[in-house]
Amino acid sequence: MTAHNSAVPSAGQPAGPAPGELRLIVRDQPLSLAEHIDQYGPLPAGKHGSATLIAEVERSGLTGRGGGAFPAGRKIRAVAEASTRTRSIRAVGASAARGSVAKASVIVANGSESEPVSSKDRVLLSHAPHLVLDGIAVCASAVGAARAYLCVGHGAAPIAQFLTGAVAERNRAGLDTVPVEVIGVAGGYLAGQENALISALNGNAPLPTFVPPRPAERGAHRRPTLVLNVETLAHIALIARFGSHWFRTAGTPGAPGSALVTVAGAVDRPGVREIPLGTALGEVLQRSGMSQPAQAVLTGGYFGTWLPLPAALAVPVSHEGMRAAGAALGPGVLAVLPEAACGLAETARIASFLAAESAGQCGPCRNGLPALADALNLIAFGRPGPDIVGWVQQLAGLVTGRGACHLPDGTAGLANSALTVFAADVRAHLTAGPCTRAGGPPILPVRARGAS
Amino acid sequence: MRADRAGGTRHQQPLPEPRLQVNPIACDARGLCIELLPELISADSWGYPIIRPGPVPLHLQPLARRAVAACPTLALMLTTPPG
Numbered sequence: 001m002t003a004h005n006s007a008v009p010s011a012g013q014p015a016g017p018a019p020g021e022l023r024l025i026v027r028d029q030p031l032s033l034a035e036h037i038d039q040y041g042p043l044p045a046g047k048h049g050s051a052t053l054i055a056e057v058e059r060s061g062l063t064g065r066g067g068g069a070f071p072a073g074r075k076i077r078a079v080a081e082a083s084t085r086t087r088s089i090r091a092v093g094a095s096a097a098r099g100s101v102a103k104a105s106v107i108v109a110n111g112s113e114s115e116p117v118s119s120k121d122r123v124l125l126s127h128a129p130h131l132v133l134d135g136i137a138v139c140a141s142a143v144g145a146a147r148a149y150l151c152v153g154h155g156a157a158p159i160a161q162f163l164t165g166a167v168a169e170r171n172r173a174g175l176d177t178v179p180v181e182v183i184g185v186a187g188g189y190l191a192g193q194e195n196a197l198i199s200a201l202n203g204n205a206p207l208p209t210f211v212p213p214r215p216a217e218r219g220a221h222r223r224p225t226l227v228l229n230v231e232t233l234a235h236i237a238l239i240a241r242f243g244s245h246w247f248r249t250a251g252t253p254g255a256p257g258s259a260l261v262t263v264a265g266a267v268d269r270p271g272v273r274e275i276p277l278g279t280a281l282g283e284v285l286q287r288s289g290m291s292q293p294a295q296a297v298l299t300g301g302y303f304g305t306w307l308p309l310p311a312a313l314a315v316p317v318s319h320e321g322m323r324a325a326g327a328a329l330g331p332g333v334l335a336v337l338p339e340a341a342c343g344l345a346e347t348a349r350i351a352s353f354l355a356a357e358s359a360g361q362c363g364p365c366r367n368g369l370p371a372l373a374d375a376l377n378l379i380a381f382g383r384p385g386p387d388i389v390g391w392v393q394q395l396a397g398l399v400t401g402r403g404a405c406h407l408p409d410g411t412a413g414l415a416n417s418a419l420t421v422f423a424a425d426v427r428a429h430l431t432a433g434p435c436t437r438a439g440g441p442p443i444l445p446v447r448a449r450g451a452s
Numbered sequence: 453m454r455a456d457r458a459g460g461t462r463h464q465q466p467l468p469e470p471r472l473q474v475n476p477i478a479c480d481a482r483g484l485c486i487e488l489l490p491e492l493i494s495a496d497s498w499g500y501p502i503i504r505p506g507p508v509p510l511h512l513q514p515l516a517r518r519a520v521a522a523c524p525t526l527a528l529m530l531t532t533p534p535g
Binding site: 361364404 | 480502
């Protein structure tokens with residue numbers, strides 16, 4: 001099991017998990033600190049100095065796994081640079097007086113996962129907490145952070161407790177130089193948004209804010225702040241050990257590495273799985289068991305895009321592959337819609353959910369999203385006039401790009417893709433009224449998540 | 453030799469062109485900007501401003517500055533992209 005890293009070569013890096021082997025979640029139970037070190041080896045001491053680590057993450061091509069797919073190396077570099085600037089000014093913080101290096105920045109590990117269908121961050125945190133905590137430690141030393149927050153979602157009290165235990169285990173072993181605080185983030189769909197998270201850490205309402213300033217410049221406690229998804233941090237922990245070349249042995253040149261995806265909806269074995277990026281959608285769905293006929297898959301979560309089946313089975317599951325198909329991988333949600341369901345009804349319910357989750361801070365979103373949801377509900381369940389499709393498209397265009405966060409853009413994208421993928425259903429609903437499938441039970445959950 | 457002062461030209465790089473931007477959280481749809489700069493700003497169905505994309509043309513920049521100054525919620529901004 002650990003043969004690949006039991007003997008560390010004297011020169012070069014130890015070998016990481018071989019191609020085809022799982023990287024992040026290797027066992028169906030939580031790994032203790034000892035088991036974790038047995039599995040992956042210790043973090044290389046001193047090797048994750050700022051310049052080396054950042055360059056290695058940049059070479060790896062790792063992109064953020066929280067949804068935005070922003071290059072992780074560039075994000076770390078921006079915070080490291082902002083942090084250096086802050087340091088040279090020596091303007092803030094008691095820590096500036098502490099010693100030779102004033103550690104000015106803050107790490108925020110985002111595991112809040114407010115996307116209702118996604119569970120990959122919770123599964124990762126509950127199985128491989130020390131990979132995430134390693135990633136925090138490595139990044140903290142790369143950007144000169146003085147403290148770190150590990151944020152978990154609403155209703156995740158057991159996970160928060162478990163993670164606090166993992167942090168204590170590391171403290172007893174003297175592993176982490178930077179204190180890590182586990183925080184339970186209360187709030188709805190938007191609470192996990194980067195700026196909302198920082199707003200909450202600063203003692204304000206957990207709502208999106210207007211940028212600039214970006215978190216890299218001024219975030220938590222007004223310090224340069226590195227916000228990374230917990231899965232991104234876990235990959236960084238492995239890159240720090242095994243290098244960027246190893247990282248690229250999975251995935252494609254344009255979409256290197258592996259990723260966790262949540263497969264939901266009409267499959268026999270829904271749940272989280274790790275896939276090499278670029279795996280065909282059909283293969284991912286087959287592995288989850290597709291015994292019932294399916295008509296479409298919602299990619300990227302409720303902010304996402306419908307893709308038609310079977311046409312989309314060959315689409316590579318990666319950010320670039322999805323983008324080429326007019327969709328987005330987002331945080332890795334793949335929700336399968338069975339033949340027996342109505343895509344318009346599902347879309348209308350999700351749009352109502354998103355409209356209700358609007359923070360109501362921005363006029364176009366506060367007014368536009370309920371109007372958009374009403375129009376979609378009219379198509380799904382009512383008797384609309386023939387101009388309803390044009391009205392949906394007009395509203396979608398009207399709200400796009402006009403909020404402080406991307407909630408209006410995401411809702412508009414979902415609505416537009418529904419009109420395209422379920423175009424035949426739209427015509428049928430307009431001529432004959434709601435289909436019988438529209439009255440069936442929802443496939444995709446739209447209520448706020450409980451503790452599950 | 454001295455720089456040519458008579459020409460009055462300081463050969464710098466062209467200034468980055470300013471753009472209008474709305475802070476959508478601060479905006480309260482008071483509509484003054486729409487009145488003051490109809491060339492670049494129109495109202496959506498709910499009275500919130502829609503900004504024409506792209507840089508503000510030179511001849512409209514004084515009017516744009518006036519619209520920015522008139523915004524009662526300080527939501528309208530004239531920003532210059534870095535670089």
